[in-house]
Amino acid sequence: MRDATLRDVAQLAGVSARTVSNVVNGYARVTERTRVKVERAIVELDYRPNVLARNLANGRSGQIAVVVPYLDTPYFAELLQGIIPRARERGYNVLIDQTDGDPVHERELIRRGARGFAFDGMILSPLGLAQADLSDHDASLPLVILGERTSASTFDHVGIDDVQASREATRHLLDLGRRRIAAIGDQPYPTGEAAQLRTRGYRLAHEDAGLAVDESLVIGTPRFNRADGAGAMTLLLDRDDPPDAAFCYSDLVALGALHAALERGLRVPEDIALIGYDDIEEGRYSNPTISTISPDKTAIAATAVDRLLQRIGSTEPLPGIEVRATHRLVARQSTVGRLRG
Amino acid sequence: MRDATLRDVAQLAGVSARTVSNVVNGYARVTERTRVKVERAIVELDYRPNVLARNLANGRSGQIAVVVPYLDTPYFAELLQGIIPRARERGYNVLIDQTDGDPVHERELIRRGARGFAFDGMILSPLGLAQADLSDHDASLPLVILGERTSASTFDHVGIDDVQASREATRHLLDLGRRRIAAIGDQPYPTGEAAQLRTRGYRLAHEDAGLAVDESLVIGTPRFNRADGAGAMTLLLDRDDPPDAAFCYSDLVALGALHAALERGLRVPEDIALIGYDDIEEGRYSNPTISTISPDKTAIAATAVDRLLQRIGSTEPLPGIEVRATHRLVARQSTVGRLRG
Structure with missing residues (x-):
């Protein structure tokens, strides 16, 4: 037959x-x-x-890749939950890979993508590679970057205004009367670009208030995870002049810092107030709950997919654009206490 | 040229x-x-x-699919971190999809897989489909199921001994002198098979101790997430005869239950002791930290990939086997308090 x-x-x-x-x-x-x-x-x-034959004929794989540094980062998991159904609705499967923040692996994935290995385009959250490095790469790969643009580029960026959001987070702590505010999560140039935007916002909030930054309170961390937050907080609390608040560059950092502070017997926010970044679900269930910067993740996921498919479908190269999703500050127990939180 | x-x-x-x-x-x-x-x-x-042409020639896509109910479940995110590099080492890309526990979507994905749409095999954590439903399906798709086997099947199962682990978790609470132990996370037959294994272990521990189960303390939840745990604990604490402990069917359920208990002003573990399941990182940083059943996730991830690739590479159908990874009980602050935790 x-x-x-x-x-x-x-x-x-x-x-x-x-x-x-x-x-x-x-x-x-x-x-x-x-x-x-x-x-x-x-x-x-x-x-x-015969899907393979069909793809061979039209030169498309019907797949997009989403590449993040670490899949166990809840922020990315929450974004993926927006990205996957959006892509599926548009007829695309989603390949996922994680790079462990390794620039060699990030570069390799982009190179493979540009050569039409397995996917038609990529949504990338770079960590190891600086944006300047990315710009060197093959422009034939449709590419959307998660995160704010820090230099001119030929691909799209989708993120929030990190400097402004960080300025608001720091101002929130200043408004509560805190004066020794640590910044936990700084990372060095050139790869720590997202972190540097947050440090810039932290500095601007101090400038706005006419206050000097105590540079010894700006703490670098290798990643934005719980262990980094706990380690940084432990070091800060060992000092003779510990901080009375901390702006943490992710909710995971804040949750780690919270754990370390409570283990020391400190009260949060009375002894030390904490604010995070990302608004992951975990921060709504922690004890106390975590104040945070909440990016519009639904909009970020939808925009990243739509823009990528537009680039894939376009016969000529599109200029790189920057899309800024909205954010809002959510004040919870870790800054305003249980009564108002 | x-x-x-x-x-x-x-x-x-x-x-x-x-x-x-x-x-x-x-x-x-x-x-x-x-x-x-x-x-x-x-x-x-x-x-x-020309990867597509090459795949067309050998009839393989070089991809495997990993399908989970919800990608934002930390347990799956942690498993994926083992699965992805293992598959990559073996030359396979990993496609990821989430089903939202929808049986129609689960069935559809299996059907597509069996017809060689985009992947050569699948690692599936079923939620909407009962194992009996899965057995009806096309045996030509190499399939590995995450979780214990509850009926005969032609595919492989990789999991831990859920009944035994749940029995140990409940016994831990009984050993601490607790006598009104709630079980949070029960789900009805036929789809809630994983949940039913845990309820069976909970019952066996009571039998072992010569104690009757108060059926009103066995609480069903739609999912295994934080909101389910918080909701169930709130209902339990509203009763005239609240429990003095709870065996929660996931760490997320335990974290939600913890949040609800602390919001009520209860002390954990003094007023109510809590134990979870999965050993996700979040439970090591919560306040108090969460006692849990810790499955050997590294072994589960590696075995699932290795077994799937073996099935993909085999020219004839392999019998379905069951692989049981080890687990251990980790006692932390939510059951044994801060001094010992």
């Missing part, structure tokens, strides 16, 4: 070949009723579309 | 064509030095291997 063809399926289901193709490719614009009819016909005829 | 071939790259790099192929495919058994040599030659010659 010869293998069933797309046309056989269309005939049995009583729909056009294009409709069968839409169902097979997972495109959204098919009614549930039609989809079921087509799927029944596919099963009945044991039709096996 | 004609396009560069694999042979051109091999000649320039001074290696065999097979070595170039290994580098292009990302296989592990290439030294760093050779890899760099080959990559330099690839860049110099602007060689673009």
